[in-house]
Amino acid sequence: MxxxxxxxxxxxxxxxxxxxxxxxxxxxxxxxxxxxxxxxxxxxxxxxxxxxxxxxxxxxxxxxxxxxxxxxxxxxxxxxxxxxxxxxxxxxxxxxxxxxxxxxxxxPITQVLITRSDATRPRKLADLKGRRVGTVLGYSHPELEQALGDGFLREDAPSSEANLSKLTAGRIQHAVTGKSFIEYRLKKSDPPLALHPPLDVTQYxxxxxxxxxxxxxxxxxxxxxxxxxxxxxxxxxxxxxx
Missing domain, CATH: 3.40.190.10 (Periplasmic binding protein-like II)
Incomplete structure (x- = not known):
């Protein structure tokens, strides 16, 4: 061998x-x-x-x-x-x-609408018709488009962080963001911000x-x-x- x-x-x-x-x-x-x-x-x-x-x-x-x-x-x-x-x-x-x-x-991921406590609290998505809503550039929100139609007024920003800054400064009253993001930031009180209870937009x-x-x-x-x-x-x- x-x-x-x-x-x-x-x-x-x-x-x-x-x-x-x-x-x-x-x-x-x-x-x-x-x-x-x-x-x-x-x-x-x-x-x-x-x-x-x-x-x-x-x-x-x-x-x-x-x-x-x-x-x-x-x-x-x-x-x-x-x-x-x-x-x-x-x-x-x-x-x-x-x-x-x-x-x-x-x-599991949940998108929510957050609103400053000194603004009128929306009880349903249709209540946002004609109001400027902070959104992130490039992200679609079919639930809001369906509920509001032409009354969906986007206020695009590069990130949820930028929208949070605009909320804090009073430049916008409402913004769409991830539930985990806002809970994480509020837990850290960064920045300190008084909000109404969030309104669910979509879950997936x-x-x-x-x-x-x-x-x-x-x-x-x-x-x-x-x-x-x-x-x-x-x-x-x-x-x-x-």
């Missing part, structure tokens, strides 16, 4: 390639307009928040490391289409047209949009997310920021 011995350099190379195959990064896109508790950036690098924790947990379930890419909203679609990123999470198909794979719904379960040219399949993402939902990982991450 013939016996062959591979050079040690070849053995080491094979081991290195094998290890590399199992540590390929999961590239997670995060919108730069996202704010805490969902995301915090430092010099365009994601450093904290729910997106970071979920991305790292999701990558670990697939035997990968997580790498985050911060991009403005207008570049999200192209980055997914080209495979520059593997996925973006906490979205729904109505917000992101394109031929992407959509994961199971896994994270966020999903991940998976690139058709990415390094992971929709089935892999769904399997990992299903485990994270069932073992309480998602709830634990979200509760950490309440």
């Amino acid at each position: 013939l016996s062959f011995r591979l050079p040690i350099s070849c053995v080491l190379l094979a081991c290195a390639l094998n290890a590399q195959a199992h540590t390929v990064a999961l590239v997670v896109l995060v919108d730069t307009a996202t704010e805490m508790p969902m995301a915090s950036f430092k010099q365009f690098r994601l450093v904290d928040g729910i997106h970071k924790d979920i991305g790292e947990a999701l990558a670990a379930r697939m035997g990968r490391s997580a790498r985050f890419m911060a991009l403005p909203r207008k570049r999200i679609t192209k980055a997914l289409e080209t495979g520059e990123v593997d996925l973006v999470c906490s979205y729904v198909p109505e917000w992101l047209p394109g031929r992407f794979g959509w994961s199971i719904p896994f994270i 379960m966020g999903q991940c949009a998976v690139s058709p040219k990415g390094r992971v399949t929709l089935a892999e993402v769904d399997a990992a997310l299903t485990q994270m939902v069932h073992d309480g990982t998602i709830n634990t991450i979200v509760a950490h920021y309440r």
